[in-house]
Amino acid sequence: MSKHTHAFQAEVARLLHLVTHSLYSNPDIFLRELISNASDACDKLRFEALADASLYEDAPNLEIRVTFDKAAKTLTITDNGIGMSEAEAIEHLGTIAKSGTRDFLQRLSGDQQKDAQLIGQFGVGFYSGFIVADRITVESRRAGLPPEQGVRWSSDGTGAFETETITRAARGTSVILHLRDDKTEYLNRWKLKSIIGKYSDHISLPILMPKEQWDKDKGEYVLLEEWEQVNAASAVWTRPKKDITDEQYIEFYKNLAHDDEAPLAWAHHRVEGSTEYTQLLYIPAKAPYDLWNRDKKAGVKLYVKRVFIMDDAESLMPLYLRWVKGVVDSADLPLNVSRELLQESRDVKAIRDGNTRRVLSMLEELAARDRLPEGEAWEQLSDEEKARAQADAGKYTRFWAEFGAVLKEGLGEDFANRERIAKLLRFASTVSDAPTVSLADYKARMKPGQKAIYYRTAKTLAAAKHSPQLEVFRRKGIEVLLMTDRVDEWALSFLHEFDGTPLQSVAKGAVDLGELQDEAEKKAAEEAAEAFKPVLERLRATLKDRAKDVRVTSRLVESPACLVVDDGEYSLQLARLLKAAGQ
Ligand code: ADP
Ligand code: MG
Numbered sequence: 001m002s003k004h005t006h007a008f009q010a011e012v013a014r015l016l017h018l019v020t021h022s023l024y025s026n027p028d029i030f031l032r033e034l035i036s037n038a039s040d041a042c043d044k045l046r047f048e049a050l051a052d053a054s055l056y057e058d059a060p061n062l063e064i065r066v067t068f069d070k071a072a073k074t075l076t077i078t079d080n081g082i083g084m085s086e087a088e089a090i091e092h093l094g095t096i097a098k099s100g101t102r103d104f105l106q107r108l109s110g111d112q113q114k115d116a117q118l119i120g121q122f123g124v125g126f127y128s129g130f131i132v133a134d135r136i137t138v139e140s141r142r143a144g145l146p147p148e149q150g151v152r153w154s155s156d157g158t159g160a161f162e163t164e165t166i167t168r169a170a171r172g173t174s175v176i177l178h179l180r181d182d183k184t185e186y187l188n189r190w191k192l193k194s195i196i197g198k199y200s201d202h203i204s205l206p207i208l209m210p211k212e213q214w215d216k217d218k219g220e221y222v223l224l225e226e227w228e229q230v231n232a233a234s235a236v237w238t239r240p241k242k243d244i245t246d247e248q249y250i251e252f253y254k255n256l257a258h259d260d261e262a263p264l265a266w267a268h269h270r271v272e273g274s275t276e277y278t279q280l281l282y283i284p285a286k287a288p289y290d291l292w293n294r295d296k297k298a299g300v301k302l303y304v305k306r307v308f309i310m311d312d313a314e315s316l317m318p319l320y321l322r323w324v325k326g327v328v329d330s331a332d333l334p335l336n337v338s339r340e341l342l343q344e345s346r347d348v349k350a351i352r353d354g355n356t357r358r359v360l361s362m363l364e365e366l367a368a369r370d371r372l373p374e375g376e377a378w379e380q381l382s383d384e385e386k387a388r389a390q391a392d393a394g395k396y397t398r399f400w401a402e403f404g405a406v407l408k409e410g411l412g413e414d415f416a417n418r419e420r421i422a423k424l425l426r427f428a429s430t431v432s433d434a435p436t437v438s439l440a441d442y443k444a445r446m447k448p449g450q451k452a453i454y455y456r457t458a459k460t461l462a463a464a465k466h467s468p469q470l471e472v473f474r475r476k477g478i479e480v481l482l483m484t485d486r487v488d489e490w491a492l493s494f495l496h497e498f499d500g501t502p503l504q505s506v507a508k509g510a511v512d513l514g515e516l517q518d519e520a521e522k523k524a525a526e527e528a529a530e531a532f533k534p535v536l537e538r539l540r541a542t543l544k545d546r547a548k549d550v551r552v553t554s555r556l557v558e559s560p561a562c563l564v565v566d567d568g569e570y571s572l573q574l575a576r577l578l579k580a581a582g583q
Pocket of ligand 1: 033037038040041079081082083084092093125126127173
């Protein structure tokens with residue numbers, strides 16, 4: 001059989017260099033990555049076999065086996081999943097198909113720990129084997145292909161890899177790690193078993209390891225031919241809540257989201273009614289690097305009766321909640337559900353609405369617990385409740401800093417929930433530099449006679465704070481919300497009022513301070529308008545192509561002039577933005 005040498009795609013070579021040279025803070029995760037690939041491969045087989053049951057050949061029980069050979073210093077992970085053809089091995093193990101890779105490489109900071117976390121986010125799983133191995137050999141045969149069309153792939157993780165055709169009776173894949181001399185600690189059953197228990201317990205397939213027995217003559221443990229299951233093998237979301245510990249929920253999340261950090265919150269429910277499904281949804285603590293990519297895969301995986309269907313089921317969550325991670329397992333959808341069907345199905349729509357409402361409830365709860373109760377309310381809590389309150393305090397503020405700007409998109413996207421979203425908004429203001437002011441907080445501080453919630457949008461907080469339009473508000477002690485996110489203009493254009501009070505941009509139209517303006521001020525303004533008439537005429541004439549109108553205003557205190565736009569028009573900021581976008 002002839003061997004072929006192939007060069008890694010340049011990105012892979014760079015990635016490998018990084019994986020092997022930046023010491024992972026936690027090398028154990030290579031096993032999690034390889035087991036998760038094995039499990040994915042079994043999911044894929046199960047999915048393809050829905051259309052063609054013969055792919056199961058004579059081995060319908062999907063499983064993952066982990067074993068090692070002390071003498072050869074190898075550790076092997078075998079699955080009987082979909083397997084790879086030679087072309088697939090070259091493609092999947094030699095290139096990175098994922099579009100975000102270049103982006104990833106650009107974001108490398110040189111800080112090993114941060115970069116290692118990024119690796120996790122990107123799920124460059126397979127290559128993590130090179131943390132512990134100086135050579136990886138993969139032997140595989142794709143389901144449905146004859147035994148003679150197996151493939152052996154091998155590489156030392158530098159610039160190139162080799163492939164050759166082999167004969168392999170068993171369907172599926174074996175990943176053989178030739179361990180580095182300083183990583184032989186993984187040739188230990190107890191150690192492997194505890195890593196699997198920690199990271200891979202939720203895998204819904206059996207993970208098997210050979211049993212072990214003390215050999216008197218050799219003076220060491222030897223592996224037997226007999227295999228034993230070492231994981232619980234029941235998908236977390238299918239188990240009753242009371243049987244699942246927080247640690248298990250968190251571990252499941254870390255696997256699902258490729259995130260090192262624990263989530264801020266999660267919700268696990270069996271929803272019954274006309275559409276039955278289980279939802280397990282998580283709110284991450286940190287935004288992913290590609291939060292702003294609206295085309296990226298949504299974070300909710302779809303299962304039907306525990307069979308994995310697809311992991312970019314964007315129809316299960318609206319775009320503005322695309323950062324939510326989780327699993328939906330439906331009992332009602334057909335197993336062969338297609339993407340098109342997903343988009344049209346009533347059940348899917350019901351699930352999506354249910355998911356949306358659930359996430360908003362989680363956020364409302366976090367928001368309610370963001371500040372610690374004070375005084376008597378605090379005293380009344382039990383010690384346990386106090387501890388929980390302390391653990392939850394500040395979480396919503398963290399959430400808002402990471403995801404607030406995306407949540408605002410919901411004002412324009414999800415009319416049905418606009419009021420709930422409005423309550424979750426937080427802003428900086430002339431009272432608070434930190435974005436912690438809710439519209440309700442603002443309303444509670446409104447001056448008697450104040451008729452509107454005033455806001456100012458600008459590129460930066462400093463620009464917003466020092467804009468001349470704010471002068472009169474400052475003088476009268478009226479709070480103004482300060483908005484600096486790019487989406488604010490657009491999002492706020494969908495929110496005309498909050499709880500009966502209109503929202504009014506201070507940079508638009510003639511600000512009517514209504515009863516807040518006393519008679520004397522009104523009179524002075526009218527007199528000034530009269531007195532300045534000739535000046536205004538001349539300004540209008542001079543600026544005729546550049547300004548629609550020139551008016552006398554009472555909104556300024558120190559500055560001589562300011563620019564405003566008409567009520568119904570786009571603000572200057574948005575006008576600039578649209579112009580930049582060629583509209
Ligand atoms: P990801 O799992 O996120 O796609 P990996 O680097 O972990 O990325 O794996 C790369 C690809 O290699 C997988 O998408 C899959 O196509 C293929 N692959 C890896 N391990 C296996 C396996 N055990 N069986 C079949 N294909 C595999
Ligand atoms: Mg993987």
